Amino acid sequence: MNQEKFDEEFEKLWNEKPTAHSDNEKEASWEQFHAKTFSEKKRKFKPWRIYAAASVLLFVLIGTGIYFNQEPTAENIVLAENVIENTTSAIKFIVLPDSSKVELSPKSKISFGQNFASNRKIEIVGQAYFKVKKDKQHPFQVFCNETTTTVLGTSFTVKESENREVTVELFEGSVQMNVKGKDQKWILKPGEKFTYGNQIASVTEFSRFVDFDNENLSAVSLYIEENYGYKVILPKENMNQKITIRINKKEDLKTIVQLLSEMYNLNFEINEDLKQITFQ
Template identity: 30%
Template sequence: MNHTSLSAAEHDAITDAAAQWCLRLQAEDCTAAERLAFEQWLTAHPLHLQEYQAMVDIWQTADHLPRTFPDNVVPLPQRRRGTWQRFATAAAIALVTLPAGAWIGWEQGWLPNSYQYLESSEHLSRVVLSDGSEVELNLNTELRFTNYKDERRVTLIKGEAFFKVSHDSQHPFVVHAANGWTRVTGTQFNVWKYDDQVKVTLVEGSVLVSSDGKASDSSYRLGPGMQASYRAGDYEPHLDQTYSQDNSLAWRNGKLILDNQSLAQALPMINRYLDKPLQLADTSTGSIRISGIYNTSEIKRLVSTLPKVLPVYLTQNKSGNMVLNRISPPPAKG
């Protein structure tokens, strides 16, 4: 993909990502895993390095930035948008180091006063966010939290998280996952994300869910005991009423419970715990049903045991992924 093939939104997203990396790498609690992720991001596209170097150049001029800004500095001119957006974004970052001017970015709503990157790999974790909300992270989960003047914003990069949101009716809490979002002011709910699939389970209170990232007029309200699921690009989420024995939150106790589900339904829940996703040979294999209670920390062992409990055998494709194949029943005797 060359630079000219990128849309304005894609270019802006790269600029914003470069700004976030510039900010995050300055933090004292920046982890080795984050630095590795930054290196991977940097080499993923030539424009990433270009935008990041531009951010660093502007960052290095921070000492020369004025400590107060005129009112007309925020609107961006129509021409040379990319250059001016880089400056505006980097200036917002630079304001973090300028106490006398930091409030400008906060008041305009483009500079957060708090940023947290959370990650769990082999263990469940529980963290209190800077706004007082609590979040539990399932295995292999990553998310970002930024606190803006007009909203508290979470981006669920991958995995699953349970939120107990500190109530603030004037400061909504919004979780972005795939192309959609979940908006609350104070409640308890769970968000699961695998690739472009998302499922929101409400435990207490109410939430608004949108699958296409549009304004609140395209959202749907959930009450306690309801679920919303969608894929990136869906026009609207699919709504369900959960039942008393629903197992969506079993992960909080380290369990994955499969209750007579087809392999096609079960694989997304299994694959989120695997380094390489398990695949199905065909739709016939996907129709085989599976039940059982499994420890989430031992899902990798589940793959090797499936041929012992189901009519399947394992092969490996050219990409190194394990593939489930159905064992055809013997032909009926005539």
């Protein structure tokens, strides 16, 4: 990506900021980030200091998943087959033949054809989060009950409830919703939720982020424990340090952990057997 394109993308992301910060703070943080990013020599990372303007930048970076691009651990990835059912109590991570990724929830199932790379149609029963590889020549379609979700490249969840109500929540990109027997089409934007049940379709907003506004770092560790299932151990001197940050609810755990490590100049160790993250 060239510098001009990079600037354009971050200018768009810059609009997603907490209202508590002024334009002057935002501009100061942008200039600081731009100078570091395009400097000829990479500067050595220094211990993190909490400044209001810098916290705006962190809202943008982690909220969009651009700061780091970590892959799921190899132990969590399975090769996709024609029919995949999750009979466990944990999320199953799947890589489809076109390199799209699926987080399949417990008691859920997906199925697709042999020629999936050229005919990207997939059916779901239950709930799954999709991160679709962009391919303009081959739209990605998800069928659930009577609904069809069509995308080119994006991330979203599809959920079918016990009463057969279908909910689609869009986190990134754009999707088109169709309902069997209806001519109307619904185009979703990030942060919008499509619901279809009892022959009624609706589009509403939902919160795709969780915000920490000048809260203790221990609050973030609690969020990780409750949403990712990993216990976080922090040094005592860091537990009450303040943090302002926005996290995408579908952010990769390692992205969050690595960013916290950089912010507070800490090392970390992840113990998969104990489901424990230790900072020191």
